[in-house]
Amino acid sequence: MGLWYTYQVYPPYISGHWIDVFTFLVLISLVASVPMVINNIPIFSIQWISMATFLSFGLFVEMLFAQVVIMIVLFRIRIQKEQFFRIPMNSIMFFFVSLGSGAAYYSFGGQTGSEIVHGHLSLMLAAVYVIFNFIFNQVLILFIQYIVYRDTGSFFGKSLAWETVISFITFPLGFILYILYTQIGLLGLLIVGIPFASLLLILKLYYSSGNINENLQKAAEIGHQLAEKLNINDVIGLFLQKLSEMLPVDYAYILDVVENKELHVIRRIELGEVLPNDIEPLKKNEGLGGMVWAQNKAALYKLKKDWKKIISGYFPNDAESVLSVPIVRNNKVVGVLFLACKRKGAYEKAQLMIVDILCSHFAVAIENARHYEEAKMHSEHCAMTQLYNYRYFEKKLSAEFDKLHQLERKSLSLIMLDLDHFKDINDTFGHESGNEVLRELANRLKLLVGGRGTVARYGGEEFVILLPNSKKNEAMQMAELVRQTIANRPFSLKQHIGQEQLDIHITVTASIGVSTAPEDADDSLTLIRHADRALYVGAKRAGRNRVADYSSC
Numbered sequence: 001m002g003l004w005y006t007y008q009v010y011p012p013y014i015s016g017h018w019i020d021v022f023t024f025l026v027l028i029s030l031v032a033s034v035p036m037v038i039n040n041i042p043i044f045s046i047q048w049i050s051m052a053t054f055l056s057f058g059l060f061v062e063m064l065f066a067q068v069v070i071m072i073v074l075f076r077i078r079i080q081k082e083q084f085f086r087i088p089m090n091s092i093m094f095f096f097v098s099l100g101s102g103a104a105y106y107s108f109g110g111q112t113g114s115e116i117v118h119g120h121l122s123l124m125l126a127a128v129y130v131i132f133n134f135i136f137n138q139v140l141i142l143f144i145q146y147i148v149y150r151d152t153g154s155f156f157g158k159s160l161a162w163e164t165v166i167s168f169i170t171f172p173l174g175f176i177l178y179i180l181y182t183q184i185g186l187l188g189l190l191i192v193g194i195p196f197a198s199l200l201l202i203l204k205l206y207y208s209s210g211n212i213n214e215n216l217q218k219a220a221e222i223g224h225q226l227a228e229k230l231n232i233n234d235v236i237g238l239f240l241q242k243l244s245e246m247l248p249v250d251y252a253y254i255l256d257v258v259e260n261k262e263l264h265v266i267r268r269i270e271l272g273e274v275l276p277n278d279i280e281p282l283k284k285n286e287g288l289g290g291m292v293w294a295q296n297k298a299a300l301y302k303l304k305k306d307w308k309k310i311i312s313g314y315f316p317n318d319a320e321s322v323l324s325v326p327i328v329r330n331n332k333v334v335g336v337l338f339l340a341c342k343r344k345g346a347y348e349k350a351q352l353m354i355v356d357i358l359c360s361h362f363a364v365a366i367e368n369a370r371h372y373e374e375a376k377m378h379s380e381h382c383a384m385t386q387l388y389n390y391r392y393f394e395k396k397l398s399a400e401f402d403k404l405h406q407l408e409r410k411s412l413s414l415i416m417l418d419l420d421h422f423k424d425i426n427d428t429f430g431h432e433s434g435n436e437v438l439r440e441l442a443n444r445l446k447l448l449v450g451g452r453g454t455v456a457r458y459g460g461e462e463f464v465i466l467l468p469n470s471k472k473n474e475a476m477q478m479a480e481l482v483r484q485t486i487a488n489r490p491f492s493l494k495q496h497i498g499q500e501q502l503d504i505h506i507t508v509t510a511s512i513g514v515s516t517a518p519e520d521a522d523d524s525l526t527l528i529r530h531a532d533r534a535l536y537v538g539a540k541r542a543g544r545n546r547v548a549d550y551s552s553c
Contacts, residue, residue: 002095003063010059010102013113017057023186024053025065027193032069033076047167048174048196051130055178058112059102066094089148093140101133126178130171134164170196215354218246223361230372235365236267243339243358247323247351251316251340254327255282255289263289263336270316279314287312288324289336296333298325300352302345321346325355329363337362382457384435385442393456393464397524400468404517413475413516415465416531417482420509420544422461429504433493437508440491448485449478464531472516472549479512479547486510487545511539515550 014021028049046069054062070090079086110125173196180188222242229235240252251270255263262281268274282290288311292299301307301322311322319340327335337359341347380392388396403409419425419441426434438461445455445463453467465482467475490505513535521527530550538548 002099003060006063006099006102007060010106010112012058012060014057014061020181020186021057021061023189024049024056025068027189028053028065028069029072031196032072045170045196047130047133048170048177050133051126051171051174052177052181054102054105054129055112055126056181059098059106062102063095063098066098067091070094089144093144097133097136097140100136101129104132105129126175127171130167130174134167212350212354215246215351216357218242219354219357219361222358223365226361226365227368229365230369232366232369232373235362235369239358239362239365240267240269243355246354247339248321248341248343248346249339250342251319251338253279253289253338255336255338257293257334257336263293266335282313288322289338292324292326292336293333296326296328298352298356299323300347300349302347304344316340318342320344323347323352323355325352325359327359327363329367334363334366382442385439385457387442387446387463388454388456390456390458393454393458393466394524396454396456397466397527400466401517401524401527403468409468411469411471411516411518412527413467413470413472413514414527414531415467415475415479415482415512415514416458416528416535417463417465417479417486417510417512418535418540419461419486420511420540422508425506425508429493429495429506433495436493437491437506441486441508444485444489445482448482452478470516472514472519472551475514475516476547476549479514483510483512483545483547509545511535511544512547513539513550514547520550 028046031046031049050062050065053065071087074087074090105125105128108125108128110129173192177188177192180191184191222239225242226235226238229238236254240249240254243249243252252267253265253269254267256266258264258281262283264281265277265279268277268279282293284290284294288299288307291310299307299322302320304320307322320343321341323339325337326333327337337355339347339355380388382389397414400409400412404412419437422434422437425437438457441463442455442457445465449455449465453465453470456464456466458464465478467478470478487507487509491508493504493506495502495504513531513533515521515527515530515534517527520530534548534550538550539546542548
């Protein structure tokens with residue numbers, strides 16, 4: 001209806017110039033087919049051709065060209081099915097931009113057609129057309145941003161700056177194109193079109209190189225941030241977070257090479273949610289991940305049809321673009337990164353290079369975090385029982401007392417136990433058998449306490465259990481349960497007589513002391529001393545194989 005109204009009110013000037021109109025259409029279509037996408041907004045430099053078309057053939061022809069352009073641009077950026085609403089939305093938007101700027105031009109006394117008198121007035125009126133076209137365009141974009149997309153972010157961004165620069169730099173070109181066309185015909189399109197096409201290519205390359213430089217700088221910063229993380233889970237989380245900020249990522253998987261036999265998923269994120277890693281492992285050359293592992297070569301696919309026959313096993317059905325990069329350390333593939341997006345053509349070759357650099361940083365950071373965790377494990381754990389050692393226990397006890405003083409804890413109980421007559425076990429069965437008893441006891445204590453407290457080897461055959469927010473009676477119940485778990489279940493020892501192996505079962509008992517803060521102690525050392533006193537005075541001296549608390553000693 002709008003086009004019909006425009007045709008009636010502002011009839012076109014195309015009589016005998018059909019070839020010229022078609023040539024203008026070809027030129028504007030070629031320019032529209034190479035948009036720059038900035039902040040997910042396509043920027044295309046057609047304003048100068050639109051103005052020349054409008055001045056030469058009238059508003060109706062410019063409107064038709066605008067509708068063709070929007071179809072070309074939406075096709076080039078490969079909108080998904082769920083975004084098809086953008087076709088009518090952008091079509092209506094372009095119609096109103098054309099109608100508003102054209103009506104403003106006519107209202108100021110402007111005319112269209114080859115008979116326009118050239119001079120200062122014509123130039124000023126053409127500038128009016130460009131200004132109103134730009135204003136109407138930005139107003140409608142702002143309306144769509146806030147009303148349709150509910151985006152309350154800043155409107156004055158990089159995309160607006162680029163569109164402003166392009167619109168007003170190309171304005172003189174449009175006017176020159178119009179003048180040359182009216183003077184020398186279609187030759188004017190070649191004289192202006194070829195240089196501008198070259199300029200457009202330079203601008204696109206400039207923007208692309210600027211993006212690459214910016215991403216390289218970000219990659220270096222991310223590398224430093226990854227190196228600062230000393231926990232493997234923190235490294236993986238930060239790595240995927242930064243990738244999602246730089247690239248459109250709907251699905252992300254990190255696969256680890258296990259024993260050089262299989263790829264196992266160690267982190268799985270789908271649509272922003274971390275999911276269980278319950279995906280079947282891949283072998284070498286199996287699926288895309290196995291192929292990337294075997295060839296040590298990244299893979300990039302922009303369309304589903306290109307990778308559908310390659311990928312095997314589990315994969316989301318709605319994924320379109322796929323990017324997979326090997327994670328290499330010391331010239332050896334140690335893992336594979338797998339990214340996917342529901343949008344077609346979401347990844348470019350330049351981004352592949354950036355991701356490859358990030359994977360190198362990631363591999364180094366993971367190795368450093370693994371070494372740190374291993375060193376931390378050795379420094380904080382008893383090598384034989386794998387329980388926490390005295391050094392870790394001291395730090396933990398001090399930290400828990402700080403929480404107690406800051407009223408983050410209501411109480412803090414300490415259970416200290418010592419095996420009865422442990423020297424007899426070593427003397428009778430040997431020190432290795434004694435170690436077997438200690439290892440079995442450590443396993444029993446870990447299973448019994450679980451996440452309710454901290455179990456540590458205090459030294460020799462002494463163990464401690466720290467119970468935050470545990471009252472005296474609760475700690476006593478736990479201590480009694482520990483005593484029964486030790487006394488009522490015999491310990492199994494392996495004895496070798498010649499070539500025979502005998503399984504011997506022995507009964508072991510423990511004496512246990514309990515103290516609780518704040519009623520029994522005001523500081524960590526006092527809490528230990530009082531638990532130790534309860535152990536030796538209240539339990540050992542009273543006959544062993546019993547539980548005693550400090551207040552009764």
